[in-house]
Amino acid sequence: MTRARSLRRTALVWITALLAVAGVITAGAAYRYNESEMAGFLDGQLRQIALNAGPGLAVDNAPTAPDQDPEDSFAVTIWDVAGHLVHRSLPGADIPLQPRSGFADAQGGGETWRVYTLYGKTGAVQVAQRMKVRDEIAGNAAMGAALPVLLLIPLSWLVVGLALHRTLRRLDGLAHDLATRGALAKDPLPLADLPAELRPLVEGMNGLILRLNAALAAQKQFLADAAHTLRTPIAAMQIEIGNLAANAMATSQRPRFDALAAGARRAGALVNQLLRLARLDEPAQPRRAKFDTAALLLDCVADHSPLACHKGIDLGAAIAPRAMIWGDEEEIRTLFANLIENALTYSAAGGKVDVTLRHTEAGFSAEILDAGPGLPPGAEAHVFERFYRAAPQAAEGSGLGLAIARRIAERHGFGLEVRNRADGASGVLARVTMPDCPT
Structure with a gap:
């Protein structure tokens, strides 16, 4: 088993x-940029110092630096x-003599100078030296330091x-597994390539999945066992009620026998629906075959005509005639019959x-419309819940018909x-949309 990569360590390394x-x-x-900017300026300084080192040096014999800007020249003035005035290197720079030694800011020739x-x-x-030259040098130095940082942001x-x-690509796969996982899925979530920090979380989720599957299996087994066990006594009770009703001579007892018989029938229907629901909850796929759903729907209508x-x-x-689809014919019969x-x-x-039943672009649409x-209000969100009845005062119904219909539709x-x-x-309108049978 390969060692799990640490999310923290991976992020730190990167x-x-x-x-x-x-x-x-x-x-x-920054070094290369400032070096190129300062080279010309420093060369100019060397030239200026050489020109002002002493009298009698000709300017014509002093070649300029390769990128020398006239504005970079120093204004050197000497008084006895x-x-x-003994010497002035820039004739146009009329800068007054400062009263004391040291640095100062002065005006001369319409410009600000650092003196x-x-x-x-x-x-x-x-x-x-011109102040704008000094500002330009400072700006270029700042730009030389900031420009690489700005370029490194993207x-x-x-x-x-x-x-x-x-690092997080595996998390996307894990999220996809969770989003597409069915309610009855039993396989644990994969642990391969997960960061070390997430492995305990996913292992805990796998443990929860196992516990939920065990609880659901126990619930389904209890439901199936209980329904199967109740079938025999309820059937016997229906037979005995029929015998008593046939032998009852007092007409005053007839309504009681009818009510008792109706209750036994509802109990028998409930047990049958519970067994059917338990079978539909099994993960096994339905047996699929090609059949005409139009003929099946007509049979369901005929069965409910009495x-x-x-x-x-x-x-x-x-x-509409000839509506061929793929599916389990008996399960779909139960779906239409329940609706x-x-x-x-x-x-x-x-x-x-x-x-x-009509044709649509995607296949077929069956609708059952009542008056x-x-x-x-609020019942539409609960109609598919088991044992939910939109009208509890109704004498008939067990609240399982639509739950069974939805389970068949999902399968x-x-x-x-x-x-x-x-x-x-x-x-109420009940609509079932079915894909067309591929040829």
Whole structure:
């Protein structure tokens, strides 16, 4: 097993390398820039000193520096003891003699000068330099130091971004695994190539996944065992209730027998739905085959016609022919049957339920539209929850029909929505969207 890389150590190494490279580049660039800027100025200083070292030196014999700027010239002025002008290197620089030795700022020839004055026994010497030249030198030095840093900012972003991308790339894969993981997934999250700091977190998440899977498995096993165990006594109870109802002579007892029989039927239906839900929760994929969902939906409508007639509900169908899809035919039959039965359950006598199937660009869309009371506010977010009933006062229903329908839709990759009608009328619309069968 390879040793896990440390996120902290990796980031420290990259940042240290970046700072080292940036320091070397900055120092080298600043040195080269200032060297080139100062070379010409220093050469000019050498020339000025040579020209003013003594009398009788011809300017024509003094070649200029390669990049010498006339503004870089010093203004050297010499006075004798009596105060008479002896020498002036720049005729246009009329800078007055300062009253004392030392540095000072002075005006001359319409410019500001930085002046150094020296008094001696034989006279006075005053050397002046333009202030704008000094400001230019300072600005160039600052630019020489700042420019490499400014150029290294985008490089720093690039290097740090690359380091973070390489270090955190595995986190993107981990986030993708979590986002695409199903609720029933049992495989642990991979630990390969994870930073050392994140391994305890992911190992803790894997432990939580194992505990959740164990709890879900125990819950499903209990549900299946309980439903399977209840089937036999409920079936026996239904038989005995039928025998008692057939032998009961007193007509006054008939309503009690009918209520008892209805309760037994609902209990039997609930047990069957619990068993079906337990089977649908298994991770095994449904058996897929190609079949005509239009014919299947017509059969479901026909199966529920007696219930609709008994309740006085107009059950109609408008189904497009030849709607071929892939899937488990029995599971999809249960899906449609639950939706139609749900619509009939919550529709009052004299109501209407319309079942339609039409072609769409993506495949087929089956809709069950009723004219019942509709869903109460806030119920649309809970209709697929197990044992949730939008109208608890209704005598029929167990609250599992839509939960089973959603589970079947998820197993087949169908879209399923149940919401109030949007045409202003009262009622609920249930829509199932199915992909077309590839040829």
